[in-house]
Amino acid sequence: MTAIQLKTGAPGARILGFGDYRPRRRVTNDELSQVMDTNDEWIQSRVGIAERRWASDDETLVEMATAAGGKALAASGLAPDEVDMVVLATASLEYPIPGIGPQVAHRLGIPRPGAFDLNAGCAGFCYSLEMASNAVRAGTARNVLVVGAERLSDVTDQTDRATAVIFADGAGAVVVGASDEPGIGPVAWGSDGDQYSAIEMVAGNGGKMIMAGQAVYRWATTKLTAALEEAMAAAGVGPEDIDVFAPHQANLRIIESMHKRLGFPERTVVARDIVTTGNTSAASIPLALSALLESGQAKSGDLALVLGYGAGLTFAGQVLRLP
Amino acid sequence: MSEDIQAGLAEILEEVAGVAPADATPEKSFTEDLDVDSLSMVEIATEVENKFGVAIPDDELANIKTVGDAITYITNNRG
Ligand SMILES: CC(C)(COP(=O)(O)OP(=O)(O)OC[C@H]1O[C@@H](n2cnc3c(N)ncnc32)[C@H](O)[C@@H]1OP(=O)(O)O)[C@@H](O)C(=O)NCCC(=O)NCCS
Numbered sequence: 001m002t003a004i005q006l007k008t009g010a011p012g013a014r015i016l017g018f019g020d021y022r023p024r025r026r027v028t029n030d031e032l033s034q035v036m037d038t039n040d041e042w043i044q045s046r047v048g049i050a051e052r053r054w055a056s057d058d059e060t061l062v063e064m065a066t067a068a069g070g071k072a073l074a075a076s077g078l079a080p081d082e083v084d085m086v087v088l089a090t091a092s093l094e095y096p097i098p099g100i101g102p103q104v105a106h107r108l109g110i111p112r113p114g115a116f117d118l119n120a121g122c123a124g125f126c127y128s129l130e131m132a133s134n135a136v137r138a139g140t141a142r143n144v145l146v147v148g149a150e151r152l153s154d155v156t157d158q159t160d161r162a163t164a165v166i167f168a169d170g171a172g173a174v175v176v177g178a179s180d181e182p183g184i185g186p187v188a189w190g191s192d193g194d195q196y197s198a199i200e201m202v203a204g205n206g207g208k209m210i211m212a213g214q215a216v217y218r219w220a221t222t223k224l225t226a227a228l229e230e231a232m233a234a235a236g237v238g239p240e241d242i243d244v245f246a247p248h249q250a251n252l253r254i255i256e257s258m259h260k261r262l263g264f265p266e267r268t269v270v271a272r273d274i275v276t277t278g279n280t281s282a283a284s285i286p287l288a289l290s291a292l293l294e295s296g297q298a299k300s301g302d303l304a305l306v307l308g309y310g311a312g313l314t315f316a317g318q319v320l321r322l323p
Numbered sequence: 324m325s326e327d328i329q330a331g332l333a334e335i336l337e338e339v340a341g342v343a344p345a346d347a348t349p350e351k352s353f354t355e356d357l358d359v360d361s362l363s364m365v366e367i368a369t370e371v372e373n374k375f376g377v378a379i380p381d382d383e384l385a386n387i388k389t390v391g392d393a394i395t396y397i398t399n400n401r402g
Binding site: 045214215217218222253257 | 365366381
């Protein structure tokens with residue numbers, strides 16, 4: 001019997017570079033107050049958002065994903081033909097056939113990679129990062145482009161104050177490659193499928209999203225602390241080692257509540273990109289980390305703790321070394 | 324018994340929403356008198372479960388309007 005041969009992978013994987021794309025149009029709370037019964041004070045105190053970005057017609061998912069992916073490629077210093085795999089995390093394709101991973105790869109000049117979309121709601125980026133890290137370690141790919149891209153304004157009823165004040169558009173990306181020292185820790189992930197209807201697109205709502213806000217809030221502030229602790233324990237680090245805490249930018253109150261429960265040291269920088277970006281689902285973590293790296297609040301070599309969570313319900317967290 | 328619960332609840336209210344313990348008296352409405360909003364109520368429910376072992380599901384939480392309502396709920400559901 002002939003044995004099946006396997007490839008040899010890398011000892012570890014790490015993020016080589018970040019890229020982002022923020023849509024041009026800023027939508028303030030006052031602008032929303034003109035079309036629905038809401039106000040700046042309520043939105044700021046309950047959700048922590050001052051303004052968000054909504055994509056214009058020409059800022060399609062493919063355009064935004066390509067722009068963020070191109071920046072990440074440039075930051076990684078790699079040529080397109082050194083990338084063997086593209087994972088496109090999104091939950092906001094109005095028409096899911098075809099998936100857009102192959103098209104984004106093609107637009108970036110990446111020749112014939114393994115390319116696909118991944119839908120794990122707002123946890124999509126962290127799920128994709130795990131796929132990328134495993135592929136590099138298994139020898140499936142030398143380098144992987146991971147993009148989180150969303151146009152949630154397309155799948156949100158823009159007059160429904162329960163969701164329109166929260167969800168937004170944008171794209172963030174990373175390139176993952178081989179490294180001797182692991183730069184992406186083991187994932188702490190899971191799902192709570194009994195709560196599938198907590199965040200849901202329903203035919204009865206014109207195909208737009210509905211959300212059981214309080215149920216999601218309760219789940220996020222109670223169940224997810226364990227996942228954050230598990231991600232740190234699996235990577236062999238503790239709260240005192242974390243330089244940057246960048247959870248999914250769902251609601252500032254959830255971010256602050258998690259922050260309080262975990263007991264980080266004073267120096268830990270907390271991502272609060274939601275204030276000016278809104279909740280961009282699978283794009284929020286790479287957008288938040290890009291902004292912190294760009295402003296100098298986060299530095300190369302920092303240890304970051306990330307956690308994506310959302311529709312499914314799904315969650316996934318990791319400890320990362322920033323490039 | 325109910326004094327213990329009131330004191331424990333007052334601690335939670337101070338921790339979650341910055342309410343002075345002396346203000347946490349049974350007749351007070353969480354939203355009207357103590358300025359506790361709906362999301363802080365969710366966190367209070369979590370802390371009540373941690374402290375007293377009494378879970379408050381979302382639909383029950385919606386009926387708890389005053390500190391007294393919460394004390395009654397905890398008293399009736401404590402094992
Ligand atoms: C969505 C969310 C902000 C709603 O907050 P909430 O406190 O649960 O809101 P409720 O629907 O209970 O409404 C509370 C009050 O605010 C009012 N309200 C609701 N939405 C409002 C809005 N957009 N503007 C102004 N007032 C609003 C309600 O009328 C209600 O008023 P009342 O108490 O006088 O009746 C909150 O539940 C949340 O952020 N949950 C987490 C969701 C999340 O993170 N999802 C993303 C996961 S990927």
